[in-house]
Amino acid sequence: MTFGSYVRTTREDLRARDKRFSLRQVAERIGVEPAYLSKIERGDVAPPSEATIRRLAADLGQDSDILLAMAGKVSSDLQTIIRARPQLFAELLRQLREMPDDALLRVVREVRDGDW
Amino acid sequence: MTFGSYVRTTREDLRARDKRFSLRQVAERIGVEPAYLSKIERGDVAPPSEATIRRLAADLGQDSDILLAMAGKVSSDLQTIIRARPQLFAELLRQLREMPDDALLRVVREVRDGDW
């Protein structure tokens, strides 16, 4: 599923219960032109900037990291974390690439709960 | 130290032993105009693209992840890894942000050597 169609589906689901989730009203709340949001949802243009994606995610109640990933982007704060120690994080991420979800989840929990 | 001055210093160190590391010859090997590399080294323009940084790192015998980080970038392959599982990696990276180098290194080794 593309970024645009995901946004459209999510917004229309919300709209079925709340008419304030019309394209125009969402566009106004997140501070873009309706025509632009229309084109984004239809994939007529590339996904918007990180800042706009964040406002959109907040308005639609979605996880911004997921929405950013669908847009082909990585949150700039994560990039900053990596850039601070590029070799360590590069090795770690390349190690974790092959790992199945459940193993990765164990690592995340171990890091969260263990004392390192 | 900036990207440019780091490249210049590294290149001039190499040049002291090997005249093939003149600005012009490095520029030719990595496929850019000498004037452009000159401006990069002096910080007159922004760091070049990821592809050019990779060629430069290879030519100078440097770690491309480090050079990319100095350029304010994160390797696109690492970004691809994160985008494949954005929530898990976002949580992990934000957990690891505060961790001191030696603790992070232990995590990296544990992930490399342990069976997850």
Next chain:
DNA sequence: TGTCATGTGTAGTATATAGAACACGTTTAC
């Protein structure tokens, strides 16, 4: 049945990115 909101088509814009091309004065090497 008029009006108000809705979604969309077309055109245009400002800024950033990522360089190339050429000319020039200065060293360096033979």
Next chain:
DNA sequence: GTAAACGTGTTCTATATACTACACATGACA
């Protein structure tokens, strides 16, 4: 002592990014 190599100043360009502005047809709904 001159030809080749060197580093750099200036100008220009092509493409991508991230939108705005305006107009228009359609639909809801009172």
